[in-house]
Amino acid sequence: MTDPTAYLSHLELGQPDKTYLDTNELIINMGPQHPATHGVLRVILKLDGEKVLGTECVIGYLHRGVEKIAEHRTYAMFNPYVDRMDYVAAVSNGLGYCEAVEKLLNVEAPPRARYIRVILTELNRMASHMIWLGTHALDIGAMTPLFYTFRDREEILKIFEKYCGARLTTHAFRIGGCLYELYEGFEQDVKQFLDFVPSKIDEYEELLTTNRIWVERTKNVGKISGADCIALGVTGPVLRASGVKWDIRKAMPYSGYQDFDFEIPIGQNGDTFDRYIVRMQEMRQSLRIIRQAVEAIPTGPIMAKVPKVIKPPVGEVYHSIEAPKGELGYFIVSDGSTQPYRVRVRPPSFVNLQALDLMVRGSMVADVIAVIGTIDIVLGEVDR
Amino acid sequence: MLDYITSYLSSDTTPGQAGNMFWALVYILIVFGGVSVVVMAMNWLERKALAHFQIRLGPMRVGPHGLMQPIADALKLFTKEDIIPAEADKFVFWLAPLIILCASFAVYIVVPFGPTHAITDLNIGILFMLGVSSLSVLGVVMAGWASNSHYPLIGSLRSSAQMISYEVAMGMAVVSAVLMTSLNSTGTGTLSMIGIVQAQQAQHVWFVFKFFPLGLIALVIFAIAMVAETNRAPFDLPEAESELTAGFHTEYSGLRWSLFMLGEYAAMGAVSSIAVTLWLGGWLRPFPNLLTGSVFDLMFSLFPGLTFLALAGFCFLGVIRMPKHPYFRVQTAGLAGFGVVLGLIGLVLFAPPVRVRVQDIYWFVAKVGIFMYLYIWYRATFPRYRFDQLMKVGWKVMLPIAIGVLVLTAIVGVLV
């Protein structure tokens, strides 16, 4: 009879003492159903009293076989599927996929389409960060920022709904450009949004940044160094908060990001507080980008010359973009037919989650929840 | 018999001190009923206020503006299945909520609503209040243990450790206030609740303003410690949902759980009463010595009636803004009726004989109400403290400051 706990052997358990409340190492399960794991994530913790000695994440509860489905759909048919992976930032997923296929086809989206893509993607980045802020604050105990951020996210979702008909899983872009022309009043809506949101971000900061309890809960919690981040492949705000200046929008610009003037916020300590500050600053930088883009949208076609039946030449491509959660990459192998041979998605949350173990070793149980929130994972992306 | 009943009416002490059982019983029923009503009102207010802080509306459907929501909640909890965990200690499981409830309610025996408006006035009043409210720690420990489950036990041990840690700081702050009562001509202070308020009246200053800022710091320490004592945000890690160890009341369902909540709200009211009595002048109206004279007396005595009229005004405002749909007729009528009742109470409170007697109770309850609102405000605003940070604040920050305030108060009291 095999030992059912054999898969935990790498955690180096001692012999558990069968007393009622032993002070030896304790294995606790933060089950798939938990108010604070942002989805169906199971974390097995090895504790010594209050201190965490090791963790093991068990994922796969939301696995839907997206990459396998891709092998049986045409390139255009697969486009709606990618939204469902990181369902919180669906527009970025679509952008990455469309650009990857365009790279395969060797076409480039026209300038107007590029600007539309940038505006919608940056709006989506703000929406994703707003959800992150609300849920992270809720995990740590502050109930109110959740409702404030969701109220402001409503405005973004209204814009999406007016543009493409859907709020969450937008399917906004097509291979070669955009399908929908900007609706009448789009610039007004976006400008109105840009006018009222900075004060709201100030409101969130006022509630949290100088709040003593918030600072004590987040400073020096979940520290990770820049070298460890690079070694684990962690990207996104987690990497930038550890002091590494890497943003794909600046390093390998795509979709016309080189036209815009914006900064990349960098942290110093790599703890939860720095990640919070980095994401808040990213929201403000997104506002900058949107403002520049909306004032200078070029005229012209929104769709490049793409054949009706998309049959890319044989080859493979890896294209990555800076999604709100990190580097989102698409590796597409084409065998010359209308359906891809293999679509491999490099989800940022999946890779970032590996850093959880390193971040929480030596901290307390209450910090585990804070750190899961600060890595900003979406289980749809982790499991695909 | 009738003599026994009417003889108390001419005395000027509390029923307990006069030894009058009948009136003591009447007062107990009034206070008990009042506290129960306040607990239900707090339940409603918490949901509505929290919702408005979070830009949503809160309960709106059950009764006009959710006013019947506490009743609906109570009914739901009454009719829930009573689950007792297997192999749990049945006697202790049954006893734990009872201890918390009885301890929280027994404190109200000495709460002074006025110079003679208390059930009794023990001459160790404040000591009694602190002692009986510390008995609720026993209930917490027993509740966690009787659940026969790992997580509630850890949660209850944490919760009780937190409560006894902050009791020390509370006690120090209380002692510094009691010290201030002894700064009178005879040099003897008093532990009785009514005596403390009378000392504030005699010394012409609320203790929060005495030896400024010492009284204020003592009040602030007490106010923070009392939030930790009642396990409310931001010190509610042991009962938070998103933390790993669920609270001590996880295994309780239905009526038993509602007893915990009753006890919690009653304890909130009790410690707020202590804070109001010790520092904020109890039943004294604002500026009792600065703004003297019959004009000011009259002006301040109109406040109770005006408050109820303002509440009635809000009700009628709500009636006007109700949707004009046939489905809403009952709610509109209910709200209008409620407004009319409040208005009538307000008008009754304008009558001179009622006005004079109700004054003290009104000011006391208003001040306690401010503290209860602060509780809700804290819950909406602050994140939670982690348990070790919580204990660190209690022992390393609160206690030294409280002892420092006590020593400074004593020194200043002797020198001045």
Add this chain to the structure above:
Amino acid sequence: MAPVATTFFFYFLAGITLVSGILVITRKNPVHSALALILGLLAQAGLYLMLYAPFVAGVQIILYAGGIMVLFLFVIMLVNIQRASKEEQFNKQWLAGTIAAAALGFLFITVYMKGQALLPAVQTAVPVENNNTQEIGTLLYGQYMFTFEIASLLLLVAIIGAVVMAKKRI
């Protein structure tokens, strides 16, 4: 203030104290024993009230019932109790135990009867309860100041010792 039904309350409270004392030693479950002890301590606080010593009664409730018993309960709950609750309540030597207890009791009664002249005269309790707190305060901080400080120093040393022993690293 005239006392109310003194005799009845005395026998009532004394009875509760005795019954809870018996329950403490006869319960199998240590938590039940602790609860019985709490009941006994609260009854004793009532007896203090009857002796016109309200301050002592209040302190009994705060410290004993609300502090020390909580400590007892903590310890009971953190220690493995399943073994204890399965143990036998009375072992085979109850006869010898009863004889020894009776002999000791007989000794005490004899000493009391013979030495009654040495004990101070029975004092009725002073029926003024207003200055129990003041009296205790004056005595404690006046006459017995040194003893008080020594006792508090002892407690401080005990606290520090407990912290030093329990912490894994300083």
